[in-house]
Amino acid sequence: MDTTKLLAARYRAATDRPYLASALYALTVVPSDAVPTMGVDRHWRCYVSAGFVERTPVAELAAVWVHEVAHLLRDHHGRAELLSAADQRDRYRVNAAQDCEINDDLIADGLPLPAGRLEPRLFGLPEGQLFEAYLAALPPSPRTHDCGSGAHAQPAPWESDGRAGHTRVGTVEAEALRRHTAEAMRAHVRARGTLPGGWQRWADEVLEPTVDWRQVLAGAVREAAAWAAGAVDYTYRRPSRRSAALRGVVLPSLRRPLPRVAVVIDTSGSMGEPEIAAALAEVTGVLREVGIQGNHVTVLACDADVQAVSRVTSAGQITLSGGGGTDMRVGITAALAGRERPDIIVVLTDGHTPWPEETPSCRLVAVLIGPSAPAAPPWVETVRVG
Template identity: 80%
Template sequence: MTKLLAARYRAATDRPYLASALYALSVVASTDVPTMGVDRHWRCYVSPAFVDATPVGELAAVWVHEVAHLLRDHHGRAERLPAADQRDPHRVNVAQDCEINDDLIADGLPLPAGRMEPRLFGLPTGQLFEAYLPGVPQGPPPHNCGSGAHGQPMPWELAGSDGPSCLGPVEAEALRRHTAEAMRAHRRSRGTLPAGWERWAEQVLEPTVDWRQALAGAVREAAAWAAGAIDYTYRRPSRRSAALRGVVLPSLRRPLPRVAVVIDTSGSMGDEELASALAEVTGVLREVGIRGNRVTVLACDADVQSVSRVTAAEQITLGGGGGTDMRVGIAAALAARDRPNIVVVLTDGYTPWPDESPSCRLVAALIGSDAPQPPGWVETVRVVS
């Protein structure tokens, strides 16, 4: 234990911005863990035999490696992988080690032999593990970093998340932010910080919102709002009518919203970004049960070019028009016999907008990072490739 804690002290002294995270780890000795590993509750499992056989300098590097899994939320990110990848935790672990180790090697840390790094698989450095994963072959890694890395509980891990030795999700997130702020301060005072850690700190302190999640959330929330317009109907009499002889009571119904998707088909629009945005919209609509004749797609530049039932991204055909005026498409959608409850506009933003909010939910998916901001009453999601 003395040797192990001396290695942690060296790691924290050499890289003070990691000190709080390193000392937040609680140590659990285990003869079952191959080397060192962590669980999602910030417990670090350590093999006594591995400590005996490893120099202090290399142990310090392993400390940094293991805490990096938790700081980078590898277990949380692993849970968002496709199911097939989640079923192969060893391969996920290798990809995660590649993400960490290329930064640690560039920082001069003496990692033990057998380390995983991108060059072993012909992969470039500086990538996230999600990008490395397709290039990692199947097969068990030389060691296992635990559920704090790949997300799958290991037999040598303690059960439960209670007790003073565990960190909960809220405390862990606060510690990540504290560490990121310490890295930024270190960068300003000393001017040196490994590129991988610098990118991570900036992401924590100034996170980039995934436009797919934001767009899906906006469409889903608008659909829930429109579906909340509960009304009465006599098409299906209330079951309470049986208690009142000669009286027919209406039942409550929750209508399924109608949706209009206005697509900017002017020449400035990019096919790939537009297809991605439409795929997200149609996917969410199918998920909430809105499809078929309840979705109208209007292709519009300075005029409405077509009105159709496009239901998939591959069905898009863009025509380069002269001007751009999404007001025309919005007005045409609202003037239809089946008036929509939700209008989604896919545009690069270089268009005039209506002078006031229409009597429906309006969501704008702005294609491109430099798209102008629409009026404040427009629900806006920026689609950036």
């Protein structure tokens, strides 16, 4: 194999895109007559065909280096393991979807990929999507080369079994390489201001990972419910069983009250109904899981005034009204002024509202809907949606 040409191509890729240099040089080259072109395993070993190197120009070889390392940087094998069993079995379709995710960014970056490359447009699909989105639209087993277990997570026939003594990159080191590369990309943007959109989104996700708002919301509501339910007290309505041991003496028993919840919904004109419905469904689902439902939940539809107050057991029972200005203080005040004071108030809003000047005498959870929602005061427990 023409090792000089192969390594010259890697040098060119690392020189032209220095933010990828650490990841490119972490790859261990493994010559293989069994691999058709180039491929990677999940241990950052790059298998290379001597014939492919001989017939491919250096510029195109450099592009293939970037393509293969992109599979590993984007953790395609880890993400592939989260697919359904049926999807995992169709490794070529998974690989094709992953190639679509990578190649549109590389083409936009001016990399001369070899002929026969797969792109979203070849399947009538939009650019800029993740491979999971492309996967459902691709035909079964489309014709494509096999990039190896570093892509689709299934070992290829030409991969090393580990006994040949080839260097491998472990999970912790791989994560460090991903973070280092993402930081190098961010520095590159600050210096030169240019980076393909797909790489930019990837770097942002690595450095500032997106947390599933449903999990955060469930945790916040459960914690608030547990806090309120922990407010035990004594009651004579149900005498203690120990009273039988003391003739003529009635002892109180401990009671653990079920928390009362008020959900204040921003129904002003700036709120999107699908987002409200999704967040409300999650809130009611969490409350049902922790045993809070029925007459323990009050919903207030509010814009600049309280439009409706109702007791509900599911999101489907709620009628949203309003559509004017926004002042969630009105809804919070109305909830606290009710006959049965709530232990928890959950506010669903886009954040474009004034907030009370002081902490209310109960737990307050703000569900801020939309990416541009302004921050709530620091004393408000906040969950961001969208």
